[in-house]
Amino acid sequence: MGGNEPKLDVDEILAGIRAWVEIESPTQDAAAVNRMADAVQAEYAALGAAVERIAGRDGFGDHLLVTSPWGGDGPGILVLSHMDTVHDVGTLAGPLPFRVEGDIAYGPGIYDMKGGAYLALAAMRHLRRLGRETALPIRHLFVSEEEVGSPTSREVIEREAKRAKYVLVTEPAREGGKVVTARKGVGRFELKLIGRPAHSGARHQDGRSALKELARQILDLEAMTDYARGVTVNVGLAGGGSRANVVAAEAFAEIDMRVPNPEIGDEMVAKVLALKAYDPDVKLVISGGMNRPGYEKSAEIEALFQTARGVAAGIGFELNDLKTGGGSDGNFTASLAPTLDGLGVDGKAAHTHDEQLYVSSIVPRAKLMLGLWEALS
Numbered sequence: 575m576g577g578n579e580p581k582l583d584v585d586e587i588l589a590g591i592r593a594w595v596e597i598e599s600p601t602q603d604a605a606a607v608n609r610m611a612d613a614v615q616a617e618y619a620a621l622g623a624a625v626e627r628i629a630g631r632d633g634f635g636d637h638l639l640v641t642s643p644w645g646g647d648g649p650g651i652l653v654l655s656h657m658d659t660v661h662d663v664g665t666l667a668g669p670l671p672f673r674v675e676g677d678i679a680y681g682p683g684i685y686d687m688k689g690g691a692y693l694a695l696a697a698m699r700h701l702r703r704l705g706r707e708t709a710l711p712i713r714h715l716f717v718s719e720e721e722v723g724s725p726t727s728r729e730v731i732e733r734e735a736k737r738a739k740y741v742l743v744t745e746p747a748r749e750g751g752k753v754v755t756a757r758k759g760v761g762r763f764e765l766k767l768i769g770r771p772a773h774s775g776a777r778h779q780d781g782r783s784a785l786k787e788l789a790r791q792i793l794d795l796e797a798m799t800d801y802a803r804g805v806t807v808n809v810g811l812a813g814g815g816s817r818a819n820v821v822a823a824e825a826f827a828e829i830d831m832r833v834p835n836p837e838i839g840d841e842m843v844a845k846v847l848a849l850k851a852y853d854p855d856v857k858l859v860i861s862g863g864m865n866r867p868g869y870e871k872s873a874e875i876e877a878l879f880q881t882a883r884g885v886a887a888g889i890g891f892e893l894n895d896l897k898t899g900g901g902s903d904g905n906f907t908a909s910l911a912p913t914l915d916g917l918g919v920d921g922k923a924a925h926t927h928d929e930q931l932y933v934s935s936i937v938p939r940a941k942l943m944l945g946l947w948e949a950l951s
């Protein structure tokens with residue numbers, strides 16, 4: 575102890591975050607995400623942590639499972655992060671260069687969630703420098719495709735959550751540093767419509783417009799939104815047809831649904847899958863269902879939140895929680911182990927060209943992660 579004890583250093587951590595932000599890693603570009611994985615792997619290996627690289631599949635990048643050099647094989651703390659972002663390669667050189675202006679650092683994925691993921695690495699590095707260990711082993715899982723719903727990592731996430739005592743998710747903090755203790759369930763559907771083409775001038779009456787049918791279906795789908803029950807149904811993408819002078823033979827829509835709990839989820843999935851065509855000559859093909867189950871605040875999650883609140887009070891700030899409509903990998907783990915989400919950096923404007931973190935949140939949030947690790951047993 576004494577004056578020479580290493581401290582969590584904001585400049586060092588921000589430099590590390592910057593290095594990760596400058597490796598652009600859009601979900602759909604597996605090679606780019608793998609370059610990010612290379613950097614994470616190297617940095618953790620340098621701390622003496624074991625890093626297992628899980629090969630990507632279906633066109634996605636690799637996942638990484640980092641295990642702390644201490645703590646053994648028993649139940650531990652699972653830290654959950656994603657390496658992918660929604661920003662295409664070139665965003666950094668174009669609309670969203672890394673830069674720091676006062677308390678704000680900008681960059682693609684800096685808030686969602688390279689900043690938060692890096693806090694956990696900084697916490698482990700700090701423990702190594704201090705020569706300290708936590709009672710429970712720390713396992714830090716980095717997945718490559720969270721932004722598209724974790725289709726290839728879900729099984730790894732669930733396997734690791736089942737052998738964890740606690741799950742800490744490094745998604746961004748919200749609304750002035752709040753953590754997340756509940757999330758809505760997320761459903762995804764694809765709707766395809768097959769009509770009958772015809773010349774729009776000569777044989778219009780022979781056609782069966784898939785687009786006309788789609789227009790009615792969109793209104794019905796959107797009408798399923800019920801804010802009072804916490805249900806939203808959003809037709810976010812749609813299209814069809816081939817030319818203005820042809821009756822549209824085909825059309826499609828992609829639908830996002832949010833629900834507060836599994837019961838309402840089942841009810842709404844059944845409703846969407848039961849859609850019927852108004853025009854008997856147009857065929858509807860609907861596929862999809864719940865992608866992420868609802869994440870409900872259990873008594874164990876409340877207890878974990880209270881532990882985090884106590885840690886934050888010791889650091890010198892008040893920690894509050896909220897429920898959000900946005901899904902995360904925490905939705906997969908909340909029913910398997912007590913899960914606390916939103917432990918990443920504070921900031922705003924995720925997924926936009928204004929994405930930013932608050933530099934002043936870096937050290938307190940790193941301390942919160944570290945303090946939680948040390949408080950949990």
Ligand SMILES: [Zn+2]
Nearest residue numbers: 656686687745
């Ligand atoms: Zn995220």
